[in-house]
Amino acid sequence: xxxxxxxxxxxxQQRAMWRMKLRHIVEHPATQIAMTIITxxxxxxxxxxxxxxxxxxxxxxxxxxxxxxxxxxIEIILASISIEGxxxxxxxxxxxxxxxxxxxxCGWIWFALTNTGTGMLAAGKTTDLAKxxxxxxxxxxxxxxxxxxLFRILKLY
Numbered sequence: 001x002x003x004x005x006x007x008x009x010x011x012x013q014q015r016a017m018w019r020m021k022l023r024h025i026v027e028h029p030a031t032q033i034a035m036t037i038i039t040x041x042x043x044x045x046x047x048x049x050x051x052x053x054x055x056x057x058x059x060x061x062x063x064x065x066x067x068x069x070x071x072x073x074i075e076i077i078l079a080s081i082s083i084e085g086x087x088x089x090x091x092x093x094x095x096x097x098x099x100x101x102x103x104x105x106c107g108w109i110w111f112a113l114t115n116t117g118t119g120m121l122a123a124g125k126t127t128d129l130a131k132x133x134x135x136x137x138x139x140x141x142x143x144x145x146x147x148x149x150l151f152r153i154l155k156l157y
Contacts, residue, residue: 022082072099
């Protein structure tokens with residue numbers, strides 16, 4: 001009986017050390033700086049891509065956006081495992097929502113989800129203009145959510 005209790009205590013201690021190591025990785029300054037850079041990228045670079053780059057560079061930006069999305073998902077998973085009280089907290093849901101809002105920025109994923117071949121709207125249609133206006137409002141809301149994430153990260157400094 002004593003051997004079983006000792007084995008369980010040792011296993012619990014090993015899990016605690018593993019969680020502490022994960023938490024150290026999640027809260028490490030290098031990780032926080034990297035995630036801040038990725039957050040800034042996700043806030044502004046889709047607009048910069050549209051304004052300053054040609055259509056031929058879209059695949060590069062879609063790849064970077066997909067990388068950022070995966071990085072956010074990994075951070076959410078690791079933080080949920082390692083940080084006590086993070087899972088199902090306000091900041092957990094804020095991070096999940098901000099990660100999901102990146103999907104429209106990655107054309108590969110968005111075009112597959114919406115069954116469209118390209119991101120171009122047909123010119124001259126009133127319904128397309130209404131959709132564009134609605135999309136712009138949604139984009140501003142998404143940017144506000146992402147800014148909240150950036151403020152949360154800056155608060156950790």
